[in-house]
Amino acid sequence: MLIINLLGLLLIALIVWWFWIYQGPTSQLDEGRITISVKNGVYEPAHIRIKAGQPAVLGFVRQDPSPCASVVVFQDFDISEELPLNQAKEVRLQPMQPGHYPFTCQMQMYRGELIVE
Amino acid sequence: MHDKNHHSEHCHHNPGNAAAGASSTAHELLIEGAGCASCVGKIESALKQVPGVTEASMNFAQRSVSVNGEVSDKALIAAVEAAGYDAKVAQAESSEDLLNEKEQADQAYYKRLMREMAIALGLGVPLMIYGLFIGEMTVSTTAERIAWLLVGVATLAVMLFSGRHFYVGAWKSFINHSANMDTLIALGTGTAWLYSMVVVFFPGVVPEMARHVYFEATAMIIGLIDLGLALEIRARGRTSEAIKRLIGLQAKTARVLRDGQEVDIPIAEVLQDDQVRVRPGEKIPVDGTVLEGHSSVDESMLTGEPMPVEKSADAEVVGGTINKSGTLLFKATRVGKDTALARIISMVKQAQNSKPPIGRLADVIAGYFVPTVMIIAVLSALAWLNFGPAPAVAFAIVSATTVLIIACPCALGLATPMSVMVGVGKAAEAGVLIRNGQALQTASKITAMILDKTGTITEGTPKVTEIVPLAVEDEAGVLRLAATLEQGSEHPLAQSIVESAKERELSLGSVEGFNAIAGHGVEGRVESRTLLFGNEKLMRERQVDIDQHLEQAQTLAAQAQTPMYLAADGKLLALIAVADPIKADSVAAIQRLQHNGIRVVMLTGDNRATAKAVADQVGIGEFFAEVLPEDKSAKVAELQQQGEVVGMTGDGINDAPALALADVGFAIGTGTDVAIESADVTLMRGSLHGLADAIAVSRATLRNIRQNLFGAFIYNAAGVPVAAGLLYPFMGVLLSPVIAGAAMAFSSLTVVTNANRLRLFKPQDH
Numbered sequence: 001m002l003i004i005n006l007l008g009l010l011l012i013a014l015i016v017w018w019f020w021i022y023q024g025p026t027s028q029l030d031e032g033r034i035t036i037s038v039k040n041g042v043y044e045p046a047h048i049r050i051k052a053g054q055p056a057v058l059g060f061v062r063q064d065p066s067p068c069a070s071v072v073v074f075q076d077f078d079i080s081e082e083l084p085l086n087q088a089k090e091v092r093l094q095p096m097q098p099g100h101y102p103f104t105c106q107m108q109m110y111r112g113e114l115i116v117e
Numbered sequence: 118m119h120d121k122n123h124h125s126e127h128c129h130h131n132p133g134n135a136a137a138g139a140s141s142t143a144h145e146l147l148i149e150g151a152g153c154a155s156c157v158g159k160i161e162s163a164l165k166q167v168p169g170v171t172e173a174s175m176n177f178a179q180r181s182v183s184v185n186g187e188v189s190d191k192a193l194i195a196a197v198e199a200a201g202y203d204a205k206v207a208q209a210e211s212s213e214d215l216l217n218e219k220e221q222a223d224q225a226y227y228k229r230l231m232r233e234m235a236i237a238l239g240l241g242v243p244l245m246i247y248g249l250f251i252g253e254m255t256v257s258t259t260a261e262r263i264a265w266l267l268v269g270v271a272t273l274a275v276m277l278f279s280g281r282h283f284y285v286g287a288w289k290s291f292i293n294h295s296a297n298m299d300t301l302i303a304l305g306t307g308t309a310w311l312y313s314m315v316v317v318f319f320p321g322v323v324p325e326m327a328r329h330v331y332f333e334a335t336a337m338i339i340g341l342i343d344l345g346l347a348l349e350i351r352a353r354g355r356t357s358e359a360i361k362r363l364i365g366l367q368a369k370t371a372r373v374l375r376d377g378q379e380v381d382i383p384i385a386e387v388l389q390d391d392q393v394r395v396r397p398g399e400k401i402p403v404d405g406t407v408l409e410g411h412s413s414v415d416e417s418m419l420t421g422e423p424m425p426v427e428k429s430a431d432a433e434v435v436g437g438t439i440n441k442s443g444t445l446l447f448k449a450t451r452v453g454k455d456t457a458l459a460r461i462i463s464m465v466k467q468a469q470n471s472k473p474p475i476g477r478l479a480d481v482i483a484g485y486f487v488p489t490v491m492i493i494a495v496l497s498a499l500a501w502l503n504f505g506p507a508p509a510v511a512f513a514i515v516s517a518t519t520v521l522i523i524a525c526p527c528a529l530g531l532a533t534p535m536s537v538m539v540g541v542g543k544a545a546e547a548g549v550l551i552r553n554g555q556a557l558q559t560a561s562k563i564t565a566m567i568l569d570k571t572g573t574i575t576e577g578t579p580k581v582t583e584i585v586p587l588a589v590e591d592e593a594g595v596l597r598l599a600a601t602l603e604q605g606s607e608h609p610l611a612q613s614i615v616e617s618a619k620e621r622e623l624s625l626g627s628v629e630g631f632n633a634i635a636g637h638g639v640e641g642r643v644e645s646r647t648l649l650f651g652n653e654k655l656m657r658e659r660q661v662d663i664d665q666h667l668e669q670a671q672t673l674a675a676q677a678q679t680p681m682y683l684a685a686d687g688k689l690l691a692l693i694a695v696a697d698p699i700k701a702d703s704v705a706a707i708q709r710l711q712h713n714g715i716r717v718v719m720l721t722g723d724n725r726a727t728a729k730a731v732a733d734q735v736g737i738g739e740f741f742a743e744v745l746p747e748d749k750s751a752k753v754a755e756l757q758q759q760g761e762v763v764g765m766t767g768d769g770i771n772d773a774p775a776l777a778l779a780d781v782g783f784a785i786g787t788g789t790d791v792a793i794e795s796a797d798v799t800l801m802r803g804s805l806h807g808l809a810d811a812i813a814v815s816r817a818t819l820r821n822i823r824q825n826l827f828g829a830f831i832y833n834a835a836g837v838p839v840a841a842g843l844l845y846p847f848m849g850v851l852l853s854p855v856i857a858g859a860a861m862a863f864s865s866l867t868v869v870t871n872a873n874r875l876r877l878f879k880p881q882d883h
Contacts (some may be wrong), residue, residue, distance in 0.1 A: 066346075
């Protein structure tokens with residue numbers, strides 16, 4: 001029983017580490033723009049580094065028919081854009097100050113983050 | 118800490134208004150025939166060579182090019198065509214095609230989900246019936262092992278066919294270190310299936326009492342959640358009805374004069390300055406100015422104003438409205454995505470997708486939700502294993518699965534946006550454009566409403582109400598003199614005098630030495646008489662004796678009329694009173710506001726007597742008179758300091774600072790001025806009922822959001838502990854995973870359905 005309990009606690013620790021603590025790989029913009037695919041419940045890439053004070057163009061291509069994926073919301077910038085299925089949709093961002101800015105679907109299930117530094 | 122507020126303002130991005138703002142020189146074209154990326158340079162350089170173009174950049178992925186500069190669309194299209202490609206003016210993003218495309222995609226997805234649901238339930242329902250009424254779903258004999266193995270394989274097939282999107286989604290987000298609804302469903306159904314397979318293959322590792330299989334749960338959950346998603350798509354479709362209706366207003370073709378011939382062309386090809394003909398009963402295709410003809414136009418679909426509007430030369434017409442009686446020829450002034458209708462659609466869409474602050478907490482919770490539920494599932498399994506009755510393993514598996522399945526982050530996440538979508542659309546139907554979710558939420562909390570008098574409560578165009586001749590000239594005579602003198606003046610009162618003389622078909626003479634004395638009146642020589650026309654101050658300064666008629670003037674002022682004195686060569690000729698008539702429905706609308714518990718305050722630059730008279734007539738007890746334009750915002754601040762949530766209503770031009778300072782600024786438009794920048798809410802018709810409607814809709818929407826959020830919170834807060842088995846020690850109740858699946862599937866559907874109830878809301882209780 002002790003082993004099972006320890007395994008359980010280890011599992012919880014892993015969940016906390018994997019989903020909340022771990023900082024995954026990030027992607028850079030290429031000449032001020034990046035294409036983000038919206039597919040199978042995730043944004044790819046989801047963690048994007050942007051230099052502070054530079055504008056950015058995020059080209060979203062939604063390949064996921066689920067209605068959840070149909071809107072992308074940048075809460076900090078008051079942007080919310082509808083993403084048509086299988087079509088490119090550009091979101092243009094003005095130069096930003098350093099910080100972390102999440103972008104999500106309306107239900108917060110699709111999650112991505114802009115890391116401005 | 119960085120300054121997020123500042124930042125967000127700085128980065129404010131409003132694509133909906135990009136074309137409407139200062140950048141009226143921005144053009145957007147769609148290019149056809151550009152097959153390769155190398156065409157980009159060719160098209161861009163062709164456009165840059167057009168005189169006036171300052172910038173041209175093409176987006177190859179979207180086949181669109183944006184051009185800046187003082188240049189006509191025609192010239193740009195010609196340049197692109199000369200380079201060997203076809204081009205047309207970009208239409209509003211929300212064209213009917215795009216909407217149809219979206220509907221088709223939704224429909225296809227709906228069908229797919231229904232098919233997947235049928236397969237999953239096709240296996241799950243018979244299994245469940247067997248388990249409930251016919252036999253035990255346990256594994257003891259070899260025959261049972263083989264039979265259940267086959268069922269297990271069939272379930273795997275269902276998982277792969279009907280539930281693949283959950284597993285792929287869960288895996289993709291897992292490797293991205295994120296978790297979503299797919300994660301919960303995949304884990305829940307996966308656990309149930311895996312445990313059952315362990316029981317089938319290695320019955321020895323679990324106690325005899327726990328040798329139970331849960332294949333039916335896996336199949337049922339997948340089927341039910343697919344069903345829930347499918348129904349949700351249907352319900353979501355209905356939330357965008359208002360925008361569909363607006364998009365449906367767009368005409369498809371226009372009859373344009375080209376080379377002296379009338380040709381029917383698709384609306385996308387209409388260019389600025391084209392001459393467009395509309396016959397009775399037809400839709401006006403784009404915005405424009407009437408050149409010829411006379412007709413009445415039904416603008417109710419945009420403004421909510423039921424009375425048709427008369428149009429003749431120089432009148433503005435708006436695309437999407439219906440020409441009723443005569444034929445009109447007009448010049449197109451705004452086409453494509455610049456038309457009022459396109460801007461309304463874009464603004465409504467933008468607002469529908471924006472979130473009021475009330476949803477923020479739910480968003481924060483939703484962000485941590487899934488991993489938290491996973492932890493609760495593990496803790497619950499551990500608790501059953503440690504303290505549960507036999508068979509503890511089975512209880513642990515059931516409770517963990519049920520916790521994973523019942524938790525529904527979607528209901529939380531959907532609660533706010535669905536209601537905003539319907540509420541903002543509902544408002545648009547009543548001719549009320551709400552800029553964003555923040556404005557919607559604040560409008561629901563307004564406790565005090567400041568109404569500008571002129572143009573808001575009143576018509577805004579003064580009319581001559583009384584002429585009192587005091588010397589030899591009759592009414593027509595004095596009016597003619599006053600109008601002749603005032604011809605050159607731009608003061609609104611002066612215009613009313615000239616207008617009135619025109620109505621009486623009086624012929625006006627010429628004026629010499631015209632001089633406007635600010636705040637007093639005007640002077641000049643007409644027919645070799647020195648005329649003075651203005652207020653009491655002017656007469657006193659020029660020593661004209663008015664004492665005998667002062668009382669009469671004061672009586673007029675007390676009736677909300679503005680008395681003016683006309684004198685010739687130092688002697689009083691007449692009293693002319695001008696008044697700004699109160700709009701027919703102002704009284705009723707103000708009563709509606711007051712009934713809703715809102716403190717209504719009137720604000721005006723007029724004198725106290727006029728202000729009081731108007732306030733009395735419309736039933737407002739509180740007013741600020743003689744307020745200079747620049748002091749209007751101070752009055753807003755004054756009420757705010759008293760703790761009121763202040764709404765300010767004005768025409769959006771003179772009172773922009775006050776509108777901006779108010780908690781919610783309402784601009785009263787005239788149908789075409791859709792995007793008044795300083796306003797949070799634009800009322801497209803002149804009636805104050807729009808104001809009462811706006812507040813009623815915002816209150817109803819916020820009530821709906823609260824119901825949704827409350828429901829979603831309670832559902833999760835109660836569902837998860839019950840699923841974990843919290844009631845078991847007291848009542849012996851443990852939920853089945855199938856029930857959890859059904860509850861979860863219908864919780865988000867309930868939220869969408871409740872939001873749809875708002876569609877039935879009728880703001881007009883007048």
